[in-house]
Amino acid sequence: MTAVLTGRVVRPGDSYYDEASRGWNHFFTHKPAAVVFAHDTGDVVNALAWAREQGVPFRVRSGGHALEGWSGLDDGIVIDVSGLKSVAIDAAAQTATVGAGLNQMEAVIGLGTAGFVAPTGTEGSVGLTGATLGGGFGLLTRIYGMASDNLLSAEVVVASADGGAEVVTADEQNNPDLLWALRGAGNGNFGIVTSLTYQIHPLAQAVYIVATWTGIDNLEAAIEAWQRSAPYVDNRITSQLEIEGGGFALHAALASGSEAEALQLLSPVLSIGSPDIVVQDGSWPEIYSDFQIPIEVDPANWKFNSQFMTEPLPPEALRIIGAFMAKAPAGCNYFTNAFGGAVRTNEPSGGSAFAHRDALYYAEPGAGWGVRGGAPTSDEEAATVLGWVAEFSEAMAPYVNGAYVNVPNLGMADWEHAYWGPNVERLRKIKAAYDPDNVFCYEQSIPPA
Secondary structure, three states, X not given: OOOOOOOEEEOOOOOOHHXXXXXXXXXXXXXXXXXXXXXXXXXXXXXXXXXXXXXXXXXXXXXXXXXXXXXXXXXXXXXXOOOOOOEEEEOOOOEEEEEOOOEHHHHHHHHHOOOEEOOOOOOOOOEHHHHHHHOOOOOOHHHHOOOHHHEEEEEEEEEOOOOOEEEEEEOOOOOHHHHHHHHHHOOXXXXXXXXXXEEOEEOOOEEEEEEEEEOOOOHHHHHHHHHHHOOXXXXXXXXXXXXXXXXXXXXXXXXXXXXXXXXXXXXXXXXXXXXXEEEEEEOHHHHHHXXXXXXXXXXXXXXXXXXXXXXXXXXXXXXXXXXXHHOOOOOEEEEEEEOOOHHHHOOOOOOOOOOOOOOOEEEEEEEEEEEOOOOOXXXXXXXXXXXXXXXXXXXXXXHOOOOOOOOOOOOOOOHHHHHHHHHHHHHHHHHHXXXXXXXXXXXXXXXXX
């Protein structure tokens, strides 16, 4: 039986083609032969079967935020699931089943209207599915764990033995090894996820704090105070540091509590220098919506490298951070997110492929440059910021233990073990079981055993 592409199929020459073929990071451009916007799981099955039948390479896309451009390609087809938007909440069981096309903002609002939350990343436009399948962390992580820890089941379109495609369920009863792999290594490796069921958590109120320091004179002292407190404090509070050349800020969320309590829990850092402090008390959807930056004002081009810290940084490493931030080109930054708490203690039933439970925190040298929708930037500007990120990352390498698959480190020698540590061999065996022909293949996909 010959497969046929269904859904909305956009091809070169169509008026929507340029927009359809472009991801969030404009540093990468691709010219696919077609972009297939799926309306339902059947469209995904048809697209995968058609690609296999025709021998055409493909990539899978949800939010389009693949930082190295790996959700796009030239000449093949992009299977886009961003149209699969649905939210079904079982309040009694405290579970939610959502379509794979939801972005994180839509998920926060969809769950929040019913008084629930699930841990997500902080960027609302990022696809929930991609974030979850690689791990997924943000400002509710220390109380509720990784997004992937809350994944209970998934509907997945896999490559069938007859050369086509079929739908399977991955949960603790059906294909539990696939569920284990999807919890931290699921991005484009085993199949196309079309829906996900999460454990969700009731949360009526939260406190959000932003403390801002002008200049970086207090930076090293603040990082030292933060790294000695943030991974160990009350699990209800998760915090991040965001550092740019002109200053730095602490962002923190306390899930259920008072302003006074939040300030007390953050006091080791807030006592450094004289930061400007802004406090917001409200529902999580209100807080989350308010700290979003409109995508149209995002820079056009992005580069990040990912690093996990399992030991507090020594003074010489803090000096390296200070030195790089003092000479940071415009748009360059350093970002951290505290771990510990539920990430360390609450591995889900059945386990997960996420390998960084012992991390104290996550860190990310990065850069954003160029105007979205504006003229292309010069090669010199790109070379300057990319060089800074690479040099900073290399300087921090002696203090780092692991990397994050959702922020892939291009060119890393042993990326598999950096992302998944001791889980690599098991992942390769699961890959061989569900995708022995390596149909799901891209620059850093897991090879079959």
